[in-house]
Amino acid sequence: MTPNLTRDAGISICLDRHRDVGGESWCFCAGVGSVGAYMTTIPETSKGDYVPALRFPALTRFYDRLINATMKEDRFRRLLLAQANVQPGHRVLDIGCGTGTLALMLKRAIPAAEVIGLDGDAEVLAIARRKANEQSVEVEFRQGLAYEPPFDEGTFDRITSTLFFHHLTTANKLRTLERARALLRPAGEIYIADWGAPQNLPMRVAFLAVQVLDGFETTSDSVKGALPSLMRQAGFRDVSENHREMTVFGTLAMYRAVAG
Numbered sequence: 001m002t003p004n005l006t007r008d009a010g011i012s013i014c015l016d017r018h019r020d021v022g023g024e025s026w027c028f029c030a031g032v033g034s035v036g037a038y039m040t041t042i043p044e045t046s047k048g049d050y051v052p053a054l055r056f057p058a059l060t061r062f063y064d065r066l067i068n069a070t071m072k073e074d075r076f077r078r079l080l081l082a083q084a085n086v087q088p089g090h091r092v093l094d095i096g097c098g099t100g101t102l103a104l105m106l107k108r109a110i111p112a113a114e115v116i117g118l119d120g121d122a123e124v125l126a127i128a129r130r131k132a133n134e135q136s137v138e139v140e141f142r143q144g145l146a147y148e149p150p151f152d153e154g155t156f157d158r159i160t161s162t163l164f165f166h167h168l169t170t171a172n173k174l175r176t177l178e179r180a181r182a183l184l185r186p187a188g189e190i191y192i193a194d195w196g197a198p199q200n201l202p203m204r205v206a207f208l209a210v211q212v213l214d215g216f217e218t219t220s221d222s223v224k225g226a227l228p229s230l231m232r233q234a235g236f237r238d239v240s241e242n243h244r245e246m247t248v249f250g251t252l253a254m255y256r257a258v259a260g
């Protein structure tokens with residue numbers, strides 16, 4: 001959300017909060033007396049633009065516990081960060097950052113890196129910010145859509161993303177990757193961990209649980225292992241799959257590519 005602060009000389013007291021039909025967007029305005037401090041918060045995303053972490057907003061608060069209990073989470077996140085080789089002074093964007101676990105882990109490991117998390121969902125970002133406060137870790141969490149990221153082009157050294165791309169349609173995966181490539185500095189790198197092509201029948205069957213929860217439309221690209229080819233289409237070079245492992249929910253694959 002983008003807060004706008006303006007001054008108003010009128011004597012007015014206005015406090016209004018309302019939700020739109022989608023239930024997600026909101027606006028908060030307060031104007032007080034002759035001082036006239038007036039604040040408007042403009043929503044940057046609305047329901048329908050993104051799929052929440054566990055598809056249904058009511059489940060978001062259980063996300064961390066579920067992933068921690070089922071995904072050997074610490075191990076795969078550390079592996080991705082080791083591959084990303086972030087250096088002090090780097091500016092790093094974590095797309096679809098969710099509850100912020102990866103971004104916070106990265107900032108704790110490399111305090112001199114600037115780490116920003118982007119997510120469409122205000123609720124999940126509230127959890128991420130709370131965790132950052134509890135851990136006294138300084139990460140900026142921004143609300144915005146992955147395919148319309150609110151950042152200047154050519155300003156990031158690394159982009160990371162975990163368990164996010166399977167939330168997007170094929171067209172939006174491509175848009176997001178194109179935008180990600182544009183956000184990276186020349187020779188900047190992207191590291192993605194997401195569901196990949198199952199390497200055997202048990203992994204294919206296990207992945208059905210994710211497909212039922214997150215929807216078949218967006219997850220069928222994972223079954224086809226389509227991300228590397230979409231990364232090439234988006235203009236990335238040296239695209240590679242660096243790691244693949246079996247989990248209770250199917251095959252987790254890790255990809256790397258360089259901004260061309």
Ligand SMILES: C[S@@+](CC[C@H](N)C(=O)[O-])C[C@H]1O[C@@H](n2cnc3c(N)ncnc32)[C@H](O)[C@@H]1O
Binds near residue numbers: 098
């Ligand atoms: C399964 S969660 C993964 C969160 C985190 N990256 C992790 O590894 O735990 C996917 C996240 O992507 C976000 N998301 C889905 N579609 C999005 C979009 N179009 N733009 C930005 N965020 C989006 C959801 O709000 C959710 O927090």
